[in-house]
Amino acid sequence: xxxxxxxxxxxxxxxxxxxxxxxxxxxxxxxxxxxxxxxxxxxxxxxxxxxxxxxxxxxxxxxxxxxxxxxxxxxxxxxxxxxxxxxxxxxxxxxxxxxxxxxxxxxxxxxxxxxxxxxxxxxxxxxxxxxxxxxxxxxxxxxxxxxxxxxxxxxxxxxxxxxxxxxxxxxxxxxxxxxxxxxxxxxxxxxxxxxxxxxxxxxxxxxxxxxxxxxxxxxxxxxxxxxxxxxxxxxxxxxxxxxxxxxxxxxxxxxxxxxxxxxxxxxxxxxxxxxxxxxxxxxxxxx
Amino acid sequence: xxxxxxxxxxxxxxxxxxxxxxxxxxxxxxxxxxxxxxxxxxxxxxxxxxxxxxxxxxxxxxxxxxxxxxxxxxxxxxxxxxxxxxxxxxxxxxxxxxxxxxxxxxxxxxxxxxxxxxxxxxxxxxxxxxxxxxxxxxxxxxxxxxxxxxxxxxxxxxxxxxxxxxxxxxxxxxxxxxxxxxxxxxxxxxxxxxxxxxxxxxxxxxxxxxxxxxxxxxxxxxxxxxxxxxxxxxxxxxxxxxxxxxxxxxxxxxxxxxxxxxxxxxxxxxxxxxxxxxxxxxxxxxxxxxxxxxxxxxxxxxxxxxxxxxxxxxxxxxxxxxxxxxxxxxxxxxx
Numbered sequence: 001x002x003x004x005x006x007x008x009x010x011x012x013x014x015x016x017x018x019x020x021x022x023x024x025x026x027x028x029x030x031x032x033x034x035x036x037x038x039x040x041x042x043x044x045x046x047x048x049x050x051x052x053x054x055x056x057x058x059x060x061x062x063x064x065x066x067x068x069x070x071x072x073x074x075x076x077x078x079x080x081x082x083x084x085x086x087x088x089x090x091x092x093x094x095x096x097x098x099x100x101x102x103x104x105x106x107x108x109x110x111x112x113x114x115x116x117x118x119x120x121x122x123x124x125x126x127x128x129x130x131x132x133x134x135x136x137x138x139x140x141x142x143x144x145x146x147x148x149x150x151x152x153x154x155x156x157x158x159x160x161x162x163x164x165x166x167x168x169x170x171x172x173x174x175x176x177x178x179x180x181x182x183x184x185x186x187x188x189x190x191x192x193x194x195x196x197x198x199x200x201x202x203x204x205x206x207x208x209x210x211x212x213x214x215x216x217x218x219x220x221x222x223x224x225x226x227x228x229x230x231x232x233x234x235x236x237x238x239x240x241x242x243x244x245x246x247x248x249x250x251x252x253x254x255x256x257x258x259x260x261x262x263x264x265x266x267x268x269x270x271x272x273x274x275x276x277x278x279x280x281x282x283x284x285x286x287x
Numbered sequence: 288x289x290x291x292x293x294x295x296x297x298x299x300x301x302x303x304x305x306x307x308x309x310x311x312x313x314x315x316x317x318x319x320x321x322x323x324x325x326x327x328x329x330x331x332x333x334x335x336x337x338x339x340x341x342x343x344x345x346x347x348x349x350x351x352x353x354x355x356x357x358x359x360x361x362x363x364x365x366x367x368x369x370x371x372x373x374x375x376x377x378x379x380x381x382x383x384x385x386x387x388x389x390x391x392x393x394x395x396x397x398x399x400x401x402x403x404x405x406x407x408x409x410x411x412x413x414x415x416x417x418x419x420x421x422x423x424x425x426x427x428x429x430x431x432x433x434x435x436x437x438x439x440x441x442x443x444x445x446x447x448x449x450x451x452x453x454x455x456x457x458x459x460x461x462x463x464x465x466x467x468x469x470x471x472x473x474x475x476x477x478x479x480x481x482x483x484x485x486x487x488x489x490x491x492x493x494x495x496x497x498x499x500x501x502x503x504x505x506x507x508x509x510x511x512x513x514x515x516x517x518x519x520x521x522x523x524x525x526x527x528x529x530x531x532x533x534x535x536x537x538x539x540x541x542x543x544x545x546x547x548x549x550x551x552x553x554x555x556x557x558x559x560x561x562x563x564x565x566x567x568x569x570x571x572x573x574x575x576x577x578x579x580x581x582x583x584x585x586x587x588x589x590x591x592x593x594x595x596x597x598x599x600x601x602x603x604x605x606x607x608x609x610x611x612x613x614x615x616x617x618x619x620x621x622x
Binding site for chain 2: 036038083086087090092093094096097098100101102104105108109111112222225226229258260261263264267270271274275278
């Protein structure tokens with residue numbers, strides 16, 4: 001029993017780190033742009049597909065990761081310029097609708113282009129180590145570390161780079177930032193591109209664990225939304241904490257119920273959060 | 288509120304209703320069924336307009352109410368012998384109302400996007416429960432049942448044909464429209480609209496805003512459940528796909544396309560969306576056939592996913608036509 005709990009703890013942290021990667025893009029986009037990005041799961045899915053294609057062409061997983069991130073980031077910038085920039089200044093609810101349309105387009109494009117059969121990404125690291133009675137793949141550990149590295153890089157970028165400072169200034173007060181000469185519309189496009197790229201990277205990283213198919217984004221966008229609300233919208237640290245928290249509770253729950261039912265546990269966490277602390281579990285109490 | 292526009296409204300109402308009553312005589316079987324579906328989806332969209340258009344709360348969870356209406360009807364039709372239309376309606380409405388009460392209690396504590404996300408998550412909870420609870424709900428395969436007869440015990444009993452089912456649905460949808468219209472113009476509806484305009488002020492005047500919101504969500508859910516019952520009777524099955532949140536998204540799309548805050552707008556939106564989808568799904572195979580006749584081989588054109596142009600049209604409407612198709616007539620329709 002104890003071994004099972006330990007294994008589930010490791011599983012939960014690994015999945016939680018990928019979820020954190022998806023959710024931090026989502027929370028970045030929401031916190032800074034007031035955009036609820038329904039197409040985030042589709043960007044995740046497209047990233048995985050670009051990864052599949054690049055991997056088939058070049059045979060290098062790392063190149064696939066890089067190319068997928070770049071391509072989807074560019075796509076994200078294009079989506080932002082064409083569909084979200086015209087909605088600047090309107091009710092944020094409009095962005096839900098527009099991105100819902102985007103997700104419809106992207107999902108059906110993937111279905112048409114790649115077909116309904118799931119593809120597989122070969123993991124770059126096939127070694128395993130003994131974990132009690134299991135052979136635990138090193139690749140899973142590597143995903144967790146890589147996700148942490150990407151999130152860390154994002155944090156450094158936000159903290160120290162000029163653009164990062166601009167992004168944080170825009171979060172605090174968009175109007176004032178604009179008055180100070182920060183190119184806000186261009187900055188918002190950049191933020192959306194970064195969020196999209198992070199979603200794509202997590203798609204490629206997660207690809208080897210499950211099959212890549214056109215509907216894989218749906219589960220993730222829902223989970224990422226739960227995380228973003230539980231962690232406090234627009235709060236990067238909160239999202240990461242909430243990702244790991246939710247993944248752990250789901251892992252433990254799957255000791256007793258089937259994994260498809262374990263997701264109800266995270267729904268319950270969300271509802272309790274909304275009842276007790278609607279601003280999010282992992283943010284300081286507003287004064 | 289002058290007399291003339293009201294008269295104009297009722298005149299237009301009667302003309303449209305008369306056209307809808309005689310429409311099936313001019314239509315082949317397929318389009319009769321199609322028109323029935325439009326009305327049912329229109330009823331679902333209209334029910335969510337109470338929240339989106341009149342109270343200012345965008346619900347992304349209407350699939351739960353719709354789906355529970357379906358499964359409620361299924362329960363009545365599978366457990367009672369002979370299957371009774373009225374029991375199906377009753378069970379479906381009770382199921383939808385119970386779910387709506389549950390969802391309303393929690394979700395109305397939140398506003399704007401948070402409300403939208405909460406309703407979305409709630410509908411997913413019901414989806415997962417229905418999907419995994421195979422012994423009761425049939426799981427992924429759903430439930431099949433036979434269609435009940437249109438009957439009043441002791442008086443008469445008619446089996447439904449496509450035509451009578453269409454009229455039955457039309458009658459239910461028209462009655463629902465009249466009820467919803469009356470409600471939006473009642474003092475209760477006025478409070479809802481004042482919540483939309485300025486929630487803080489409404490509360491300051493002394494209205495218990497939360498209670499009004501809860502009732503609004505329940506009311507809306509009840510009519511969504513009614514649409515679910517009608518859909519179950521029309522198609523003789525209940526499936527978890529209809530509880531999935533994509534259905535809720537489509538409901539919101541119907542509202543936006545038709546124009547929120549008009550009640551008839553969502554029905555027009557549903558009609559526009561479904562007709563566009565049907566048309567586009569035939570367009571690409573047709574284009575491919577024309578191209579190959581002219582010696583052009585365009586591989587993949589026939590299978591081109593018609594939902595892509597539909598999505599693009601929808602995005603364009605959100606950007607350029609936020610009022611929707613009937614937005615221009617909004618004031619007229621609410622007079």
